[in-house]
Amino acid sequence: MGSTLQLVTELYQAYNSHRPDQVADLYAPICRHRDIAVGADHDSPEKIAVGLAGLFEALPDVQWRYDEVLIDGNRAAVAYELVGHLHGRLGSYRPVGQSLQLSGVQILEVKDGAITSSVDYWDGGALHRQLSVTAD
Template sequence: MSVDANKMLVSEFHQVVMVERRLDEVAQFMRDPLLDRDSKGVPEPLDRVKRSFAMYFSAFPDLQSKVEDITAEADKVVCRLTLTGTHQGEFMGAAPTGKSFSASAIHIFRIVDGKITERWEWVDRMGIRNQLGIQN
């Protein structure tokens, strides 16, 4: 896979999964299990990955994910995002506050044979919690 093909894969993944929320199509883009480096590097079944997306979609039904830039080299693609949304469902144990947030997120994906096999993820959880007024 070329660097351009890898970038295309990540762009499509973002559009289909993050924007259109077609969670049943996650497996077209990600290997099952995904090596999720933020879950202590253990292989994460895609069902759990999907549940995590679904949690965000249900906590923030109007969630918008905007791609700020995509940077790629060799087998890695970095996708930097701005997330905005209104807190209308339970989030990290906190009841809906009705407040809105805007926060940054960034993902590094490693792509092997046309699928995302490994992910490093960072979301400004602290910023989200502060803006929603969640104390603990």
């Protein structure tokens, strides 16, 4: 059974190792992940893993850096910066190697050594400005 801080550490290690299966293993069977900027709402570890796999395909060098974690019992707030380059299709964005740098905050809830809830807040406008390309 992992502590809240241990689960945060393991989650971001799994993100940075591009292992959606390891991320899924950190979630409880009944869980919820919401990505506020894109309106995604996943209700199982498997759906979370599928979403991440698509992100890893589009941004094969994506990394999360975090240095601020606030723990309050079974909850954590993680301020992070996501960096990478677009080399695969991401929604309506076509890849031409655009650099991406997004700041965000993820709120996690933990119960019985597993993540039961995560909510990710980041700036969709920043993503759009950085990944949009002008017409040829």
